[in-house]
Amino acid sequence: MLTKSSTELVRQQNSALVLAALRRARNLSHTEISAATGLASATVSAITAELERAGVIAKAEQQVQGGRGRPRVLFTPRRDCGYVIVVRISSDVVQYSLTDYGGTLLDRFEESRNHDQRGTSAFAQIFVDALERLLQRSRLTRDRVLAVSISSKGLVDVDNDAARLLWSPVFGSEQLDFAALLAPEWRAKVMLNNETLLVAQALAAEAERAPEAGFRSLAAISLGHSIGLGVARKGRFGEIDVTAPNFGHMLHAPSAGLCRCGAYGCIEAAAGFYGILRAAFEVPPDTIPAKFVPIAEMDKIAASARQGHRMAGYAFRQAGLALGNGISRMLSLYERMPIYVTGPGTRYFDLLQGGLMEGVSQSLQLRLQGPPEISVVLDEQRLVFDGHLERALGVIDSEIATA
Amino acid sequence: MLTKSSTELVRQQNSALVLAALRRARNLSHTEISAATGLASATVSAITAELERAGVIAKAEQQVQGGRGRPRVLFTPRRDCGYVIVVRISSDVVQYSLTDYGGTLLDRFEESRNHDQRGTSAFAQIFVDALERLLQRSRLTRDRVLAVSISSKGLVDVDNDAARLLWSPVFGSEQLDFAALLAPEWRAKVMLNNETLLVAQALAAEAERAPEAGFRSLAAISLGHSIGLGVARKGRFGEIDVTAPNFGHMLHAPSAGLCRCGAYGCIEAAAGFYGILRAAFEVPPDTIPAKFVPIAEMDKIAASARQGHRMAGYAFRQAGLALGNGISRMLSLYERMPIYVTGPGTRYFDLLQGGLMEGVSQSLQLRLQGPPEISVVLDEQRLVFDGHLERALGVIDSEIATA
DNA sequence: GGATTATTTCTCGACAGTCGAGAAAATCAG
DNA sequence: CTGATTTTCTCGACTGTCGAGAAATAATCC
Numbered sequence: 030m031l032t033k034s035s036t037e038l039v040r041q042q043n044s045a046l047v048l049a050a051l052r053r054a055r056n057l058s059h060t061e062i063s064a065a066t067g068l069a070s071a072t073v074s075a076i077t078a079e080l081e082r083a084g085v086i087a088k089a090e091q092q093v094q095g096g097r098g099r100p101r102v103l104f105t106p107r108r109d110c111g112y113v114i115v116v117r118i119s120s121d122v123v124q125y126s127l128t129d130y131g132g133t134l135l136d137r138f139e140e141s142r143n144h145d146q147r148g149t150s151a152f153a154q155i156f157v158d159a160l161e162r163l164l165q166r167s168r169l170t171r172d173r174v175l176a177v178s179i180s181s182k183g184l185v186d187v188d189n190d191a192a193r194l195l196w197s198p199v200f201g202s203e204q205l206d207f208a209a210l211l212a213p214e215w216r217a218k219v220m221l222n223n224e225t226l227l228v229a230q231a232l233a234a235e236a237e238r239a240p241e242a243g244f245r246s247l248a249a250i251s252l253g254h255s256i257g258l259g260v261a262r263k264g265r266f267g268e269i270d271v272t273a274p275n276f277g278h279m280l281h282a283p284s285a286g287l288c289r290c291g292a293y294g295c296i297e298a299a300a301g302f303y304g305i306l307r308a309a310f311e312v313p314p315d316t317i318p319a320k321f322v323p324i325a326e327m328d329k330i331a332a333s334a335r336q337g338h339r340m341a342g343y344a345f346r347q348a349g350l351a352l353g354n355g356i357s358r359m360l361s362l363y364e365r366m367p368i369y370v371t372g373p374g375t376r377y378f379d380l381l382q383g384g385l386m387e388g389v390s391q392s393l394q395l396r397l398q399g400p401p402e403i404s405v406v407l408d409e410q411r412l413v414f415d416g417h418l419e420r421a422l423g424v425i426d427s428e429i430a431t432a
Numbered sequence: 433m434l435t436k437s438s439t440e441l442v443r444q445q446n447s448a449l450v451l452a453a454l455r456r457a458r459n460l461s462h463t464e465i466s467a468a469t470g471l472a473s474a475t476v477s478a479i480t481a482e483l484e485r486a487g488v489i490a491k492a493e494q495q496v497q498g499g500r501g502r503p504r505v506l507f508t509p510r511r512d513c514g515y516v517i518v519v520r521i522s523s524d525v526v527q528y529s530l531t532d533y534g535g536t537l538l539d540r541f542e543e544s545r546n547h548d549q550r551g552t553s554a555f556a557q558i559f560v561d562a563l564e565r566l567l568q569r570s571r572l573t574r575d576r577v578l579a580v581s582i583s584s585k586g587l588v589d590v591d592n593d594a595a596r597l598l599w600s601p602v603f604g605s606e607q608l609d610f611a612a613l614l615a616p617e618w619r620a621k622v623m624l625n626n627e628t629l630l631v632a633q634a635l636a637a638e639a640e641r642a643p644e645a646g647f648r649s650l651a652a653i654s655l656g657h658s659i660g661l662g663v664a665r666k667g668r669f670g671e672i673d674v675t676a677p678n679f680g681h682m683l684h685a686p687s688a689g690l691c692r693c694g695a696y697g698c699i700e701a702a703a704g705f706y707g708i709l710r711a712a713f714e715v716p717p718d719t720i721p722a723k724f725v726p727i728a729e730m731d732k733i734a735a736s737a738r739q740g741h742r743m744a745g746y747a748f749r750q751a752g753l754a755l756g757n758g759i760s761r762m763l764s765l766y767e768r769m770p771i772y773v774t775g776p777g778t779r780y781f782d783l784l785q786g787g788l789m790e791g792v793s794q795s796l797q798l799r800l801q802g803p804p805e806i807s808v809v810l811d812e813q814r815l816v817f818d819g820h821l822e823r824a825l826g827v828i829d830s831e832i833a834t835a
Numbered sequence: 836g837g838a839t840t841a842t843t844t845c846t847c848g849a850c851a852g853t854c855g856a857g858a859a860a861a862t863c864a865g
Numbered sequence: 866c867t868g869a870t871t872t873t874c875t876c877g878a879c880t881g882t883c884g885a886g887a888a889a890t891a892a893t894c895c
Contacts, residue, residue: 031445031448031449031452031669031670031671032470032669032670033445033446033449033469033470033471034441034442034445034446034853035442035852035853035854035880036439036442036851036852036853036879036880036881036882037853037880037881038437038442039437039438039439039441039442039852039880039881039882040880040881040882042434042436042437043436043437043881043882045434046434046436049434058843058844059843059844059845060842060843060844066436067435067436068436068882068883069882069883069884070843070844070845070883070884071845071846071847071882071883071884071885072881072882072883073844074844074845074846075881075882094891095892096841096842096843096891096892097840097841097842097890097891097892097893098840098841098842098843098844098889098890098891098892099841099842099843099844099888099889099890099891100842100843100889100890100891101842101843101844102843102844184800187767195800196800202800264667264668265667265671265673266434266435266669267434267435268434268668270668274764274765274766275764275765276764276765278764278795279760279761279764279765279795280757280760280761280764280794280795282685283794292794292795293794294794295795354683357682357683358682358683358761358765359765361677361678361679361681361682361683362677362678362679362682362761362762362765362766363677363765364590391683391686391695391696391697392681392682392683392695392698397587397598397599397605437882438851438881438882438883439850439851439852439853439880439881439882440851440852440882442851442852442853442881443851443852443853446852446853461872461873462872462873462874463871463872463873471853471854472853472854472855473854473855473872473873473874474853474854474855474856474874474875474876475852475853475854477873477874477875478852478853499862499863499870499871499872500862500863500864500869500870500871501860501861501862501863501869501870501871501872502859502860502861502862502870502871502872502873503861503862503871503872504871504872504873505872505873836895837894837895838893838894838895839892839893839894839895840891840892840893840894841890841891841892841893842889842890842891842892843888843889843890843891844887844888844889844890845886845887845888845889846885846886846887846888847884847885847886847887848883848884848885849882849883849884849885850881850882850883850884851880851881851882851883852879852880852881852882853878853879853880853881854877854878854879854880855876855877855878855879856875856876856877856878857874857875857876858873858874858875858876859872859873859874859875860871860872860873860874861870861871861872861873862869862870862871862872863868863869863870863871864867864868864869864870865866865867865868865869
């Protein structure tokens with residue numbers, strides 16, 4: 030069932046367009062906005078006047094000099110128009126950041142997760158307190174925060190309005206509903222996303238900004254204790270569509286052994302750190318996986334693999350194979366697209382590559398279209414943060430345009 | 433990059449809305465259109481007047497009688513406004529159908545595909561000739577045909593404007609570009625879709641029509657000599673989005689043996705008719721697959737499986753397992769959705785079911801959300817045809833609205 | 836220094852579209 | 866024939882976009 034359209038929707042769409050252009054370029058003049066959006070000059074006047082009246086954009090202090098005619102006046106988003114809180118939950122630490130509406134970082138602190146006291150209710154309290162602390166440190170009130178963007182590894186409720194964590198390596202299948210946690214007191218929109226989804230979002234935004242590269246789709250794979258996948262595709266209306274399929278716990282092969290999710294044969298059970306560890310030490314594959322593998326331990330296995338140790342090399346090869354087969358299956362179901370590999374596991378990419386290429390090359394589609402481009406991207410943390418901002422600010426912009 | 437909006441686009445969208453409503457209900461009065469679309473009465477007047485002037489809709493002859501006040505005048509799409517040609521290519525026969533703009537069948541004939549003379553150029557000639565014949569029999573000119581909708585099993589170019597068959601069981605990897613074939617002489621829009629995609633389209637349209645069932649997504653799987661998958665999902669703007677992932681040639685397990693696509697371990701190599709045959713007769717799995725398996729042959733294997741013959745039962749079980757694992761992987765990458773099984777292979781569903789359920793139940797997601805609903809749908813041929821019409825008429829409608 | 840030129844922003848009227856309200860049309864009941 | 870009822874049609878108000886040209890303003894030319 031399609032939905033009806035109206036002139037107000039037109040204005041919303043075009044306002045959003047102006048905001049998006051302004052966000053990309055930081056500040057633009059009247060004529061530049063017109064050129065970037067394709068809107069007529071008169072329309073730009075109307076929209077900027079409205080946004081200025083609403084306090085969302087302002088004429089920039091510093092005006093550009095030099096041209097011949099009437100000097101251009103630059104519009105820019107008002108930084109103090111609202112604030113965004115970004116929360117990154119990882120297995121050992123939780124990072125809280127505050128940015129303004131322009132996306133510049135104002136404050137940040139981390140709290141290490143105590144490994145003993147698991148349990149969601151304890152964490153919920155810590156979480157809410159940390160947000161309050163963030164406000165106090167910057168002397169802000171709750172209603173100035175327009176969005177709280179949270180990320181974790183794991184499975185997230187796809188329903189757009191919910192912010193429920195369905196399964197995560199940190200909390201297991203104890204569900205956690207962040208929207209409910211902040212429900213009455215906070216007006217902010219609460220969003221929860223898979224970490225690797227945000228990486229894909231950031232990479233896609235970057236690709237879109239690049240000169241006419243003609244971005245269509247891409248996938249981000251994060252290697253570490255667990256395996257994450259984010260897929261970004263350009264939708265029919267030019268918008269970037271991002272999903273976080275359940276790649277790490279997709280079935281690879283029963284031989285991969287017991288996964289910490291409780292199933293047998295997940296990709297993660299072969300390619301996650303604990304899977305590699307288990308294979309390298311020839312632990313029976315139905316052993317309950319290690320809760321946590323120090324990176325030093327992994328480095329040791331990698332070193333011995335590089336020195337020619339047979340089982341260590343085999344473990345990485347099997348991990349690569351699981352990833353390669355998974356990628357092959359993923360591409361069968363979507364389409365050919367470039368793959369970006371991130372996460373702590375990239376430091377072993379030399380050891381994984383052989384198995385990975387072998388695993389990828391076993392399908393009709395890849396024979397027809399050639400193997401996908403696979404590249405390693407290093408700064409996962411920055412990408413996750415960029416993805417947070419990209420999403421949160423985008424949502425805020427579209428809410429402003431809708432109002 | 434989003435795209436700008438304008439008042440003309442609003443009219444396009446709303447015209448399309450009116451056409452869609454009219455197509456669903458055959459004929460509707462002014463007030464009914466208003467209720468169905470949510471548009472104001474005055475707007476409906478403007479749009480219907482325009483469409484009537486363009487010759488796309490007309491006031492129906494037969495008016496409904498009985499009420500008290502002014503009698504309602506029913507609008508209905510004009511059948512003679514244009515025509516659609518539907519071509520279904522299957523391995524043994526090609527079916528050509530002609531329908532009017534209302535979707536009623538006017539003419540149909542079949543031509544059996546000669547199994548010896550493969551080769552696309554010969555087929556191209558036959559194809560073009562058949563289309564001409566269809567026109568002559570109904571005394572139509574080429575320019576009265578607004579769409580030619582073609583279906584085949586296999587891989588289709590995803591690019592929306594192209595109509596290129598990339599790989600098919602019928603022509604192998606000899607590509608065939610139908611749009612180019614009809615390029616200068618025909619004004620009709622040429623579309624080519626995977627057969628199972630059309631099944632999914634038809635099922636989704638049906639689900640959408642049904643009372644508030646809240647359709648979100650579904651998958652159709654076709655079992656036969658080859659294995660097809662169509663996935664239909666409701667997009668962000670209420671439109672139905674359909675894709676035909678390359679499911680049959682997704683990697684299952686190396687043990688599945690040689691597939692006729694040339695790769696090893698495809699789902700089809702285990703679950704396609706020739707795969708089942710091969711396993712039942714204990715032919716080595718790297719044997720080059722049979723080009724064609726008569727259904728009688730399959731029936732014999734099924735009969736002996738039902739009588740307890742070990743290898744025959746095993747073959748079907750392995751086929752079910754391959755399908756189940758594939759479904760599990762597919763659902764990992766998309767989301768939980770109901771599965772509809774069609775095609776000639778459904779007559780062996782009792783034999784496949786055990787393996788299928790076992791194969792499906794091996795994943796985290798399915799343990800969290802429960803197994804998907806799987807149901808058998810019998811009349812695949814009708815669904816394919818319905819899907820053709822659904823798509824072709826939809827495209828025509830949106831082109832009319834755009835004009 | 837004053838006129839000219841180039842450039843940007845702003846404003847006005849035309850045009851397209853939707854909407855609500857009420858007039859007009861057409862039928863039925865009494 | 867009259868009034869009630871229901872549906873369709875029309876009119877004016879409102880919102881939005883667009884093109885053209887007026888207004889603003891700084892650099893340049895003489």
